[in-house]
Amino acid sequence: MSFAQGFSIASTAAMAGWLALLLLPRWPVLVSALRYGLIGALSVAYAVLIMIFFFRVEGGGFNTIGEVRALFMSDGGLLAGWIHYLAFDLFVGMWIAQEADRIGMSRLLQAPILIATFMFGPIGLLIYLASRTTLTLLPSTARS
Numbered sequence: 627m628s629f630a631q632g633f634s635i636a637s638t639a640a641m642a643g644w645l646a647l648l649l650l651p652r653w654p655v656l657v658s659a660l661r662y663g664l665i666g667a668l669s670v671a672y673a674v675l676i677m678i679f680f681f682r683v684e685g686g687g688f689n690t691i692g693e694v695r696a697l698f699m700s701d702g703g704l705l706a707g708w709i710h711y712l713a714f715d716l717f718v719g720m721w722i723a724q725e726a727d728r729i730g731m732s733r734l735l736q737a738p739i740l741i742a743t744f745m746f747g748p749i750g751l752l753i754y755l756a757s758r759t760t761l762t763l764l765p766s767t768a769r770s
Contacts, residue, residue, distance in 0.1 A: 629701040633708060636671065639664060640712040644744045647716075647723055648737060660720055668713035675706035711747065719743045722754045731761060 627635075643664045650656055679702030680686065686703065687693035697703035719740050726736045739757060743750025 629705050632671070632705050636668060636705075636709050636712055640668065640716055643716050644719065644740070647719055648740055652723065652727060657720065657724070660716070665713050665717050665720075668709050668716070672706055672709045672713060675702055675709065679703055679706060715743060715747045718747070718751055722751065725758070726754070729758060729761065731757070 643660050646656060647660065679700060680697070683697050683700045683703055685693060686697040686700070688697075698707055722739060722743060723736060726739070735757065739750055739754045741750070742753050
């Protein structure tokens, strides 16, 4: 499998996971499939790529911006980094969705937050935390 194929497969799988999280009821089976199946598979792929490529990149590492740049200049390092983003963003999206369900946030309000998390990771998390704080500060009559 080429790096481009790995990129395409991982991206397509993550997109399917996000669509399921956004559009389907959050059945326990679905949540488990996303958490342990999809995120688990992405995590395994990441681990394999790191084990294979991390120590092979000359000048690569995490201590300086130049070392990180060197990692991302290799296709293996770039694919590992991309899969890292996909897995962590989906994990955070699942956490947001479950927490939002727990506090009674509507799915309509969750949708743009989850999309922001999918597209921009920490920005979506920040929007969720601000929204959750705002909702919990409102009197319960104002939320319904």
